[in-house]
Amino acid sequence: MFKDIVLAVTPSEVCEHAADKAFGFAQRFESNLTIVHVTGMEQGWGQMEWLEPSGETARIQKNIEEFYSEKLKGMPNYDIKVVAGIPHNEILRIARQANADLIIMGPHTREHKEKRSKMWGMAGSTLERVSQRARCPVMIVTREAPYGEQRITRLLATSDFSKQAECAVAYGGQLCRHYNAGLTVLHVLEDTHGAADTKLAAEVKGRLQCSCESALRGINNVCYECLEGKPAMEILKFARMRDVDLILMAHHSKEEDPEEAFLGSAVVQVALNSACPTMSVNRHFDLRCGMMYDQSGSVAPVSSKGETTV
Template identity: 65%
Template sequence: MFKDIVLAVTPSSICENAAEKAFSFASRFESKLYLLHVCGMEQGWGAMEHLETSGVVDRIRENMKEYYKERLCKMPNCEVIVVAGISHNEILRVARKKNADLIIMGPHTKEHAEKRSKMWGMAGSTLERVSQRARCPVMIVTRETPGDGDFKNIVAATDLSEQAGCAVAYAGQLARHYKAGLTILNVLESSKIYPSDIRDQIEKTRTRLQGEYGARLEGLKDCSFECAVGDPPMEILDVAQKKKADLVIMAHHSKETDPEKAFLGSTVTKVALNCGCPTMSVNRHFDLRCGMMYDQTGQVVEATSTA
C-alpha cells in the first residue's frame, strides 16, 4: 500500500515512536524507506553554512546509521539521507524527489515533546508546514502505539468541504485494506448553534454525512456516521478515545485559503500532538488526485502518486 516512505527523524528517543511505525510499515509493505534528517538552524547540529564544508553532514549520517543499525540490518531496502537546510523545505523536497506516498514524522525536538502536554497547537512548526504542503499523506506519531501495527478502528474527521472528502475517501481505502471499523465524524461548533436546535442539527448532519459519503464507503462492514457539538479538536480527541481509535485522519486546513493564517494552530496539529494514536493529514495537494481512488459507483480504483 505504501511503496515509498519518508521518515523525517532526529536520531534520538524523541522520534522513537515515529521510527517504530515507519519501520513496521516498510517491513509489512516491502516499501523503500528513506530515513531523513535535516540538520540546520533549528536542530542544534551547528550553523547551516558550516555543515557541508566541515564534514558534519557526513558524521551525522554515520551517527544515523549507528543509531538505527539493528533495524537497518533487517531492512535492506533503506536509504539514510542527511542534508543541511530548513527542515520543512528539505522534507518536502526529498518527498517529491523520491515520489513518496507517505511521510512519517514525530514531535522532532525535545522542546516539542516537553511542551506537547502544555501547548494547544504549535503555530508555524515543521509539523504544520509539512502537513500543509505535502503532496502525499503525512502521518504524525507522537506516542507509543501498542499492538500488532494494524489499524482496527479509524476515525475520519470531516467538515463536509470538498477537500475533506478526500480524507474520507482515503480513510475508506485504509479501512478496506485493514478490514477496520470506520467512524466518519463532523463537529458542529456550539457557538454557532442555538441550544434548542442542537438535537435537530445533529440528526440533520448525520443524514447529510450518510448522503455525502455513503456510496463511496459502501461495502465496509463497520462504518458509522457521527456528529458532535463543541470545540473541534477537543471533540475529535474525545471520539477517538471513546472509539479506541488507532488512527485519526483529517483534511489539513480544508477551509483556510490564506496559507499564512493556516499556521495559527490548526486543528490537525492540536489533535496530532495530543492524540493517543497516530494522526494522518491529507491536504489540498493530495486532493487533486483523490478522485482517482474511487469511481462514481464507489469502487476502489488504484491511485497514482504524483508527489
C-alpha cells in the same frame, strides 16, 4: 499500500515512536524507506556551506544508522539522507523526489512538544508546514505504539463537508478495505452555544452518510457520528473513548490564507495530544487524489499517488 515512505527524524528518543511506526509499515508493505534528518540550522547559515565538505553530514548519517541499527536489520530497501537547510523545505523536497506515498513524523524536540501541547496558537512549526504542503498523507506519531505488525481495527475520519474532507474520508475507506477495519465518520458542530438538538444531529448524520456513500461503498462496518463543541477537544475525547487506532483528518480545509491556517490548526492540536497516530490529508493531495469515476459512474478509490485501485 505504502511503497515509498519518508521518515523525518532527529536520532533521539523524542522521535522513536514515529521511527517504530515507519519501520513497522516498511516491513509490512516491503516499502522503500527514506530516513531524513535536516541539519545546519543550529550552526547558522554562515556555516552550512562547509557541513558536507567537512564530512559533518557523513558523520551524522553514520550516527543515525548506528542509532537505528537493530531496527534496520533485515530491511534492505532503506536510504539515509542528511541535508542542510530549512527542515520543512528539505523534507518536502525529498518526499517529492522519492515520490513518497506517506511521510511519517514525530514532534522532533521535547521542548516543542511540551510547548505545542500547552500553546495551541503557536504557528509555523515543521509539522504544520509539512502537513499543509505535502503531496501525500502525513502521519504524526507522538505516543508509543506496538512495534511490528501494524494492525488498524478502528479508524476515525473527520469531516467538515469540504472537498478535502471528502478525499480524506475516501482515503480512510482504502485503509479500512486493506485492514478489514471499522470506520467512524465524525462531524463536530461548532458555535451552537448548546443549541444543537437530537434532530439536528440526525440531519448531520444523514448528510454525512449521503456524502460518503459512494466513497465507502462495500465497507460494512461504517457508522456516522455528530458531536457539539470545539473540534480538536471532541475528536480527542471520542478517539480516547472508542480506543481508536488511527485518526484521519483533512488539513486546513476551510482556510483560504495559508498563513492563517498555521494558527492553531485542529490537525496539529489533535496530533500532538492524541494517544494514537494522526494522518493528515491536505489540499495538495486532494488535487492528486480527486474523485475519479469508474465505468459504472461510481467513485473509484484512488491511491495516494493518484492511481485508481479498482
